[in-house]
Amino acid sequence: MEEIQRVEDVQSFPLSESIQLEAPHLSESSPLSEAPTVVDLEASLQCELDTLWHNANEAENFTIFRTPHIISQSKKNLFEPTAVSIGPLYRGQKHLRAMEEQKRRFLRDFLSRGDHISLNLCISAMKLLETKTRMCYSEMFDDLDSNAFVKMMLLDGCFVLEYFLKSSEENWNSIDEVGWNHNFIVRDLLLLENQIPFFIVERLYGIGLNQEIRNHFVNYIVRNVAGYLSHVTGDSIDAFQPEGEIHHLVHLYYEYLVPDPEEPVVLSTKPLFCLPNSINNISSRAIPSATELKLKGLKFRPKSNRENMLDISFEYGVLKIPTLKCDDSTKPIFANLIAFESSKYGKKNRPFTSFVYFLDNLVNTPNDVTILQECGIIENWLSGEEELTHFLNQASSKFDS
Template sequence: MEEIQIVVDLETPPPSSESIQLEASLQRELDTLWANTDEAKDFTIFRTPHNMSKNKKNLFQPSTVSIGPFHHGQKHLRALEEQKRRFLQDFLSRGNHLSLDLCISEMKKLETRTRKCYNETFDDLDSNAFVKMMLLDGCFVLEYFSKILENNSMSLKILEYNSMSFDEIGWNSFFIPHELLLLENQIPFFIIDKLYDIGNLNKALDRMVFVKLIAYILLSRIQTLDSLDSLDSVISKIPDPPAEIHHLVHLCYHSLVPIPEKAVVLSSKSFDLTRMFGTNRIKGLFTRRFPRSNSQSLSVSLLNSTRNISSMVIPSATELKQKGMKFALKSNPKHMLDISFEYGVLKIPRLEINEGTKPIFANLMAFEHSKYGKEQSPFTSFVSFLDSLVSTPYDVTILQECGIIENWLGSEADLADFLNHVTEGCVVEKDHYLTKVYTEVKRYSESWWNKQRAKLIRDYFSSPWSIISLIAAFILLVLTCVQSFYAVYAYKYPPSS
């Protein structure tokens, strides 16, 4: 009987054309990735991470004007595109040496560098479209700030809140600064610098002064404007910008958040971010270095903190008040983030919150979570601390009664909802500049003696009527004791007949 041998061909079948195409496509992507690895590390402008922008897109996406490629061409942002062209025309009219050909040529030289600043490639924008966008957006930003300063004669003493007329921009310019401080609405600052140079604008104002004034306008426009100081005084108090400014959010963050090693920080009786530049509040507005202090605040080194993770959770303002803690407006804060706790009193600088504040807070925190933010995220820690204090509308009422919060959002519930949601997706380090404050506040609130003292005050000294009742009861007790004493005395030592 013959043996039947069955030979099984175990060779891999030849790849299909679809597999070959997939492999080639993926290999091209990998080759491009390796070629651009070093360049990708240098991007400075990016979309907000989904975990931070989820359920609050309105705080991160523009609604009036598009700057940069992320939201370029969107239908609801086309209203100001015509104004961009008008601003380009105004820029070209600043000197006979300026021409459209010169501007386009300079922007083309910066195209490759500009594209590398974004963490996306924008292949849908060819070279001409990208350069056109750079020129129009750059001129819009430069002319916007230039017109504000020119309309105020460079004095800033009477800087109008809405100094640009509707004829100049077509819209209420109040909304523009908030749009310019969105992370997804940025162009590299070197584009503005280049247009500033070729426009010879430095003949009217030095570049460093101009940058400081941009920072000043951004900060002051976050809130309602009040009286302002002279130009020279403002310039001397605005911190020097970083050696390389990435974009407007970077400039604003650097000017607002203090740096322990070399800090130029904002200080005022009221941190509504525009009134803080008032003439009567300007003294001591900025300090060059954090002085030593006994209070647990940012003036103490950011690294001087404990690792007690349980101390990162504190009761709300309502609970703390019930436990005897007091809240007070800090009279002479060193900077906006200067919170301290001493002798049962939590001192916080005044903070005004309106619709314009909301996206600013959200985007500054998002920027702080990038590699360009400061170590330990002090601004995020500050907002998270406020979030811990405010859980209900009544917590807002307590802080309002103390003069700490000035609420322009319509209701206490709106403000509580904002603070409870704005920190979603943010991470607070275990060690940060408020760790000691958390620790001391929690220690105070858990003290048996403080609880009993607070209960005594709440039960017997909470109102004039309870105090009167307590005094009356005390007097009655004293009279009863006196009466009892004389009764016993007369019994023991009866009067002689």
């Protein structure tokens, strides 16, 4: 609690407020007479430095941050929420305010789940997590005082929790009334910049549901996310049990799709190709398109009983790939998973990005999409083969620099 108080008490202030006149040889009307002294400038800047977290490994604590501008400026619609803001990065934006009333309804519904749940208890729990939560973001958010930040944590945490609890209870009337499609909500919940730390949701879950088994809770969140997105069909969701700390929902979904980032993307019993986790030299090992491979006699088959999304194999002239469903949600989800992977693992371990590059190599023309559709590897729910071709060819651009 002392650390929390320290953060609240230390306030940065604009340089202009520290200015004092110390130039008697200048007239009062001179612009230079308003310049700060070196001492005042030092004091002001030192105050700003004192607000930074005192942690030698502070960069390792950041789990939620903005996508680099060079990426987001050309793909803005893939990274910004359209229905609901979660966390401070998009808080208060006008086009997202309609869902704020729904957040309050969800908080009311959460408090009504049992007599043991009180507003005071929830606020106190969020207050204890405030400093830890702030340190997860790469920005300070000095414009949010303690009460505003804690309120945001509670409302957003309850929205995420109640959204998935209601999905398991098939209680969607309250959300349907405001006219939002569930896919829009799930899409926004899986945007890298639109996150709160997962420990906030876990703490609220512990308060409301008497500390039930964490893995059960995590499992049905993944079940509901995968149920709406279903990017890879034929999933065995029940077997998914994440290990270690989950940072946020994007991290959770990534762990579900890519359970072991150290494994190679393409596992081949008879060598034809093997994409490395690093994409640095992928251009020199490019895979022929589906059309070219088919002309050479190679056959494509959807892979059943897959271990994960990246479980691709080649044997006896047959390339087996898990069935991939592509719809309007695929674009933003893939873009944010690639951005997350790039930020978390750098260039050395990027299996999901390599997987997307693999698809990019297979698909050069609409005819390649047709081949993969006919054999059951791709389920295309986009407007047509051309749109899917363009998406796969552009999905990972600017992430490989």
